[in-house]
Amino acid sequence: MIDLNRLSTEENNKNSKDIELQDSFEILRRINDEDKKVAFCVEKKLKDISKLIDGILKVYNENTRIIYVGSGTSGRLGILDASECPPTYGVSPEKVQGIIAGGKEAMFFAKENAEDNREQGKKDIMSMNLTSNDVVIGLTASGRTPYVIGAIEYADSIGAVTGSITCSENSELSRISQYPIEVVVGPEIVTGSTRMKSGTAQKMILNMISTTVMIKLGKVFSGYMVDVKTSNYKLIERAKRIIMETTGCKYEKADMILIEAGNNVKTAITMILLNIDKETATKKLKKYDNNVARLIHEHTDKA
The missing domain is CATH 1.10.8.1080 (Helicase, Ruva Protein; domain 3)
Structure with missing residues (x-):
């Protein structure tokens, strides 16, 4: 059994009260009010983000790859960030990659049950011939997604650098990651819809990570x-x-x-x-x- 009550990402937002009765402008205003909070939540975690970046740079060499692992929205955001690095910074597509539970098809069609397969997360990251030169960053708003945990556990076992970006405190994923980042953005305007504030926070942090690494590498x-x-x-x-x-x-x-x-x-x-x-x-x-x-x-x- 999963106790959703323990996850801040599943809490109801008081700002959502009677939202279905409001006109479009009022709905937008409430969403915008929530979105404004995200950057301040990320600001509180700048030290943790910098620790992950410094951990990456400490081991970075010509063989290093940065690999994002996620499911659903988190997985798609990882692939998005990875796909934008080659045209922006001239790196090969192999240097920054993203994998998502359910495979490439999950980028366009929801495969919600794929995230529950811990063993598949391990298999998918193993199929990339992972080495201790690599960096694996797990992405999941709840911090409990089995697929992502399986991938990070394997990365840890072979000595790769591991990090995580979650929107819940004291999550299982944070406990097994060398460089955890927990940015708690609070309840979503639509309860449990973590593609909103949680997704925005993850996108901001991914931008920070890839951009800062590329700056330090002379791009x-x-x-x-x-x-x-x-x-x-x-x-x-x-x-x-x-x-x-x-x-x-x-x-x-x-x-x-x-x-x-x-x-x-x-x-x-x-x-x-x-x-x-x-x-x-x-x-x-x-x-x-x-x-x-x-x-x-x-x-x-x-x-």
């Missing part, structure tokens, strides 16, 4: 996405703008150097700021693990 310089892939006209123009903004050069020079750099934004920035050719810039970037921010800041400090 961002002065707030710009310097690993942008120049795969269409819009992105080529964005690349030129990034070069112009980070180096102070004119459009014509950005256009010319980007071509010389083989459409690699980091190489172009390095060529301009350090006044060197492509070959030298490539060698310097390699020496700094392709982290253009660290390369430029260190050379600037020495100058």
